[in-house]
Amino acid sequence: MVKLIGLNKIPTAVFISGKGSNLKNLIKFSLLKRSPIVIKIVISNKIKAKGLLFAKKYKIKKKIFNFSDQQIAEKNILKDLKKNKIKLICLAGFMKILSKKFIKNFKGKILNIHPSLLPKYKGLNTHERVIKSKEKYSGCTVHLVTSKLDSGKILMQKKVKISKTETPHTLKNKILKQEHLLYPKVLMKLYSNL
Numbered sequence: 383m384v385k386l387i388g389l390n391k392i393p394t395a396v397f398i399s400g401k402g403s404n405l406k407n408l409i410k411f412s413l414l415k416r417s418p419i420v421i422k423i424v425i426s427n428k429i430k431a432k433g434l435l436f437a438k439k440y441k442i443k444k445k446i447f448n449f450s451d452q453q454i455a456e457k458n459i460l461k462d463l464k465k466n467k468i469k470l471i472c473l474a475g476f477m478k479i480l481s482k483k484f485i486k487n488f489k490g491k492i493l494n495i496h497p498s499l500l501p502k503y504k505g506l507n508t509h510e511r512v513i514k515s516k517e518k519y520s521g522c523t524v525h526l527v528t529s530k531l532d533s534g535k536i537l538m539q540k541k542v543k544i545s546k547t548e549t550p551h552t553l554k555n556k557i558l559k560q561e562h563l564l565y566p567k568v569l570m571k572l573y574s575n576l
């Protein structure tokens with residue numbers, strides 16, 4: 383009998399630059415029968431990104447692109463995405479801001495996860511800044527990507543309470559746990575009835 387599983391799942395690319403805990407989580411999610419996505423390729427701008435090991439472990443194609451010339455890198459990435467018939471891009475700790483021109487090719491089809499309650503605390507060192515400002519809550523956000531940093535339409539957020547003894551490290555871990563629940567939840571909400 384011909385195996386049909388996965389045939390109608392959305393061909394997805396995940397972009398990373400670092401540790402890849404969200405990538406690992408998305409891979410595991412994608413392997414569930416009910417998942418609407420299948421991860422076809424992992425793209426990194428860093429050859430040393432630890433997350434690339436998850437691509438290897440789960441036998442997913444991976445490619446590294448040198449962003450010293452971003453225009454050329456994006457052009458080559460687009461070629462690969464086309465070749466792999468990619469219809470959705472999940473940024474997961476990808477530390478580059480994609481150009482308007484690139485994003486135009488995937489309008490409304492690039493998602494990102496950010497470790498704060500956007501629009502607050504865009505950019506880097508989120509947890510340090512949140513704690514310094516004595517916020518009571520922080521959290522994570524999944525949003526659409528535009529060429530303006532961490533500014534596209536918010537799709538879903540999860541709030542966490544900051545404890546009195548919180549450090550940037552404990553807060554990061556607390557929020558990461560929620561990120562791993564939130565990203566699949568958004569994908570289910572957007573695509574599970576296709």
Ligand code: GRF
Binds near residue numbers: 402403405433558561
């Ligand atoms: C996460 O906190 C994510 O929200 C942010 O970068 C971090 C990536 O972590 N965009 P990981 O590489 O997925 O472990």
